[in-house]
Amino acid sequence: MSAPIHIQPGETFTLNVGPQHPATHGVLRVKLEMDGEYIVHAETVLGYIHRMHELMGENRTYPQVLPNLSRLDYLGALGYTHGHVLAVERASGIEVPERAEYIRAITVEMNRIASHLFWFGAFVMDLGGFTPLMYAIQDREYILDILERVTGSRLTYCYYRFGGLYNDIDDEFIPATKAFIPRMRESLKKYDALVTGNIILQKRLKDIGPLSKELCRKYGATGPVARGSGIDFDVRKNEPYSVYPEFDFDIPVYHECDSFARYKVRMDEMEQSLRIIEQGLEKLPDGPIMPAKKPKLIKPPAGDYYQAVETARGSFGIRIVSDGGKNAYRFKLRSPTYSNMHLFDEACEGMLIMDALALMGSLDLVIPEIDR
Amino acid sequence: MIKDTIKKALQELFPVPEPVVAETPPTEAAEGEETKAKKTVKEGPRVNGVIERDYNACGYHLDAQVDPGELLAAVLILDKAGFFIESITGVDWIKEDQLEVIYDFSRYDFDLCRVVIRTRTPRTAPKVPTISKIFSGANWHERETHDFFGIKFEGHPHLIPLLLPEDADFHPLLKDFKP
Numbered sequence: 001m002s003a004p005i006h007i008q009p010g011e012t013f014t015l016n017v018g019p020q021h022p023a024t025h026g027v028l029r030v031k032l033e034m035d036g037e038y039i040v041h042a043e044t045v046l047g048y049i050h051r052m053h054e055l056m057g058e059n060r061t062y063p064q065v066l067p068n069l070s071r072l073d074y075l076g077a078l079g080y081t082h083g084h085v086l087a088v089e090r091a092s093g094i095e096v097p098e099r100a101e102y103i104r105a106i107t108v109e110m111n112r113i114a115s116h117l118f119w120f121g122a123f124v125m126d127l128g129g130f131t132p133l134m135y136a137i138q139d140r141e142y143i144l145d146i147l148e149r150v151t152g153s154r155l156t157y158c159y160y161r162f163g164g165l166y167n168d169i170d171d172e173f174i175p176a177t178k179a180f181i182p183r184m185r186e187s188l189k190k191y192d193a194l195v196t197g198n199i200i201l202q203k204r205l206k207d208i209g210p211l212s213k214e215l216c217r218k219y220g221a222t223g224p225v226a227r228g229s230g231i232d233f234d235v236r237k238n239e240p241y242s243v244y245p246e247f248d249f250d251i252p253v254y255h256e257c258d259s260f261a262r263y264k265v266r267m268d269e270m271e272q273s274l275r276i277i278e279q280g281l282e283k284l285p286d287g288p289i290m291p292a293k294k295p296k297l298i299k300p301p302a303g304d305y306y307q308a309v310e311t312a313r314g315s316f317g318i319r320i321v322s323d324g325g326k327n328a329y330r331f332k333l334r335s336p337t338y339s340n341m342h343l344f345d346e347a348c349e350g351m352l353i354m355d356a357l358a359l360m361g362s363l364d365l366v367i368p369e370i371d372r
Numbered sequence: 373m374i375k376d377t378i379k380k381a382l383q384e385l386f387p388v389p390e391p392v393v394a395e396t397p398p399t400e401a402a403e404g405e406e407t408k409a410k411k412t413v414k415e416g417p418r419v420n421g422v423i424e425r426d427y428n429a430c431g432y433h434l435d436a437q438v439d440p441g442e443l444l445a446a447v448l449i450l451d452k453a454g455f456f457i458e459s460i461t462g463v464d465w466i467k468e469d470q471l472e473v474i475y476d477f478s479r480y481d482f483d484l485c486r487v488v489i490r491t492r493t494p495r496t497a498p499k500v501p502t503i504s505k506i507f508s509g510a511n512w513h514e515r516e517t518h519d520f521f522g523i524k525f526e527g528h529p530h531l532i533p534l535l536l537p538e539d540a541d542f543h544p545l546l547k548d549f550k551p
Contacts, residue, residue, distance in 0.1 A: 046512075047535040054520070055544055090431060217480065219509035220457040226480070233480040306431035306476070306486065308458075317476070321463050330545075334459040334476070342512050371535060 012040050015353075019048050023126055023357045026367030030344075030360075037352050042345045050371040057331025062088050062162065062298040065331070070156040072335065073369040076115035077157050078108045078147075079311030080369075085160045086241060087307035087318040091300035092162070099287045100164035101243045106177070106280040107147060107159065109273040113184065114143040115312035116266045116273075119364045123263070124195055126361040127204050132195050139187050146176045162298055164290035174281055181274050188270060196267065205260035209359030211347055212257060219343040222336050223314025224269065225363055228262035230255035235310035242309075246283065247276045259362040266364070299326055313337050313364055335369045374453060375424075375433050375485045381449045382422045382436050432476075432486035440491050440500045443475075447503045450477050450487060458486075460503075460513035462521040464495075466547040471498045471521055493523065502528040520545040 018029035027048035033041040053072065057065050069084045070077035082104055089096060117140040121133030144154045150169050151159035159166050195201060216226045226233050234251045236244045252268035254261035300322040308317045314336025321330035340363050348356040422436045438446050458476035465472055475489040493500055502525040504510040514525040515534040522543040525531060533540045543549060 047533070047537070050535040052544060058545075087431075090429070217454070217456045218507055220459075220507070231480050238480075238482055239478075239484055239486075303430060304435075304474075304488075305429075306488070308431070308478070315458070315478075317458060319459075319461065319474070319476070330461070330463045332459070332461040332474075338512065339457075339459075339509055342509055346508065 010035075017357075019045075023360065024367070025122060025365055028341075028365065028367050028370070032353070032356075034353065037354075039348050039351050039353060039356055042348050042356075044341060044345055047371055049368055051368075053372045054331050054333060057328050057333075059327060061326045062300075062328065065328075066161070067156070067158040070158060071368065072333065072372060073115075073311065073313065073366045074155045075118050075366055076111050076312035077155060078104075078111040078159065079309060080316055081157060081160050082108050082242070083307055083309035083311070083316050083318050085162055086309060087305060087320050088162050088298060088300065090307055091303070091305040091320050091322060092295065092298055094163045094294060095291050096163055097288050097291055098243070098285050099168075100289045102280050102284050103165060103169055103289070104160060105243050105247070106277050106284075107150070109276045109280070110143050110147060110177070111157075112312045113270050113273050114140045114147075116270050117143075119266060119312075120191065120195075123361045123364075124201070127201060127358060129195070129198075129201070132191065135187065135190065135194075139184060142180050142183070146173065146180065149173065149176075161290070163294045164288070168289045174284075177277060177281060181278055184270070184274055188267070191267070196264075202260065204355075204358055205258065205263060205362070206256075207258050207260075208355045209259040209347065209351070209362060210257045211343065215343055215347065219346075220339040221314070221343055222339065223310070223312075223364075224262050224265040225314065225340045227251065227253050227265045228259075228362075229257045233315075235308050235315050239308060241307075243280075244276075247279050249273075249275050249279075259358050262362040297326060299324060308334075311336060313366065313369070314340060333372055335372060337363070337365050338370050341365055341370055373485075374479065374483045378449065378453055378485065378487060379422055379424065379434055381453075382434070382446060385438065385442050385445055427486075432488050434485065434487045435490070436487065437490045437492070440493055443489070443491050444501055444503065444506070446489050447475065447506050450489075451506050454481075455479055455487065457507040457509050457513070460510060460517055462517045462523055462545065464521060464545060464547045465492075466495070469495045471495055471523055473500050473517065473523060475503070498523040499526055500524070501526050504528055519543070522546065 012033050012035045015032045015034050018024045019027045029045040031043045032039050053068050056068055069080045072080050117136040121136030124132040148154050150173055151157045211229050213229050216229050216231055232253045237251055249272045252265050254264050302322055302324040305320045308315050316336055317334035319332035320328050323329040420437050422434055425432055425435050427433050455477040458478050461474050463472040470492045472490055472492050477487045479485055500523055502514055512534055514528055517523055518531055519533050519536045520543055
């Protein structure tokens with residue numbers, strides 16, 4: 001009890017981060033082999049909230065799986081449901097009216113901003129600054145209120161249907177969104193002044209947690225993690241889907257490969273999302289939100305279909321293997337944070353533990369989405 | 373175009389290129405013929421080889437089926453060409469008594485080309501060589517596939533359950549799995 005512990009030179013000890021740890025934002029466990037404050041070896045242990053969505057996708061009909069997708073990532077759920085409906089529409093050849101696609105793009109971008117805002121707050125909180133979280137959550141609340149009016153829920157949306165949407169936007173959606181855009185722009189300036197230039201933040205992030213281009217490629221990292229490492233990859237641009245080719249927006253890419261680059265990518269992405277929303281509202285066509293001709297029973301012809309979309313966290317892919325029945329024969333979900341988290345084990349070796357936790361925060365983890 | 377170079381490189385893996393040539397024309401044929409041709413491809417047992425797929429219909433460009441022994445050679449071609457690994461998954465074809473392992477690859481640049489590599493292994497003793505030595509990111513994907521289908525990835529450094537409990541001895545995505 002009272003005997004002091006002396007670690008011999010070269011001796012290491014094991015440190016468990018998680019499964020219940022505030023820095024992991026969910027039930028994730030990282031087994032760290034430590035040499036003093038330095039990480040010698042890391043092993044991530046997953047599966048604490050594994051729910052087997054892929055099996056649920058096999059033993060339910062296609063429409064019955066719709067609500068499952070938003071349970072993957074509770075911060076940016078619309079991106080995932082978007083991928084699902086696009087995959088099934090591709091498989092069964094359903095045409096989507098233009099108005100529905102525009103509303104989808106607008107709501108997905110709103111959700112992306114909400115997700116990045118929450119990440120921003122939580123990330124800065126990881127680094128020791130509590131106040132920005134409160135500002136971020138306040139801004140996010142405006143988005144959730146707007147989305148709640150049209151989708152009916154605040155986090156686990158089930159708004160998209162095969163062929164279109166559950167319901168059209170109401171009269172208040174457009175004015176509320178239009179009022180939100182300038183307010184958000186002001187907030188982004190505020191965050192920039194309050195956080196980005198902060199010397200403590202810069203010291204904690206600059207040149208910390210380097211992820212090389214090659215490391216990203218070997219692990220299949222996508223989204224802001226790849227873009228912070230100088231990889232100009234965004235599914236919306238590289239593999240255009242939905243109505244994204246109609247919009248004029250940029251993909252922020254930073255070449256520094258450090259945690260600060262990933263921070264900057266997400267901050268810049270919010271501005272780009274605002275641009276997309278602005279253009280979407282301007283161009284929003286009139287018309288139906290569901291196609292006139294739609295099969296009553298969704299039964300894609302036998303085959304193997306793949307659809308990738310860009311969610312707030314990276315490239316989310318859905319593979320549907322159909323045998324011509326009403327259920328999918330195989331329903332594979334490729335989650336972006338799964339690949340992004342995987343590189344953590346290799347990247348954090350030799351780092352100080354507090355830097356490694358900053359790196360983990362910059363990966364923007366959502367655990368239910370890794371475990372599925 | 374990267375698609376053509378990869379297609380050529382993959383085709384060299386297969387000594388008999390005739391079935392490949394027979395299956396490629398449908399992409400340029402008339403629509404009615406195309407669906408017919410596709411059906412015949414689906415009905416017959418799939419032979420090893422590269423097929424160029426209609427991207428709009430199925431979401432990828434090249435679809436290659438190889439033997440487990442040729443897998444590493446095929447993956448090395450993609451690694452050298454700068455592809456990144458998207459995912460690995462399995463499909464249980466219980467009627468044919470086979471398990472299929474599907475590898476997805478994509479590119480970071482604007483020369484869009486999605487490549488799918490498939491390989492089949494008997495259901496009774498499913499064995500596939502690991503590609504985690506080429507793509508480190510395959511490590512977790514292979515462990516997950518081992519969890520769900522019981523496919524053994526030979527040479528994998530750490531093939532223990534990832535998403536399932538650490539003492540799990542069941543494979544939930546097999547079609548004859550009873551909870």
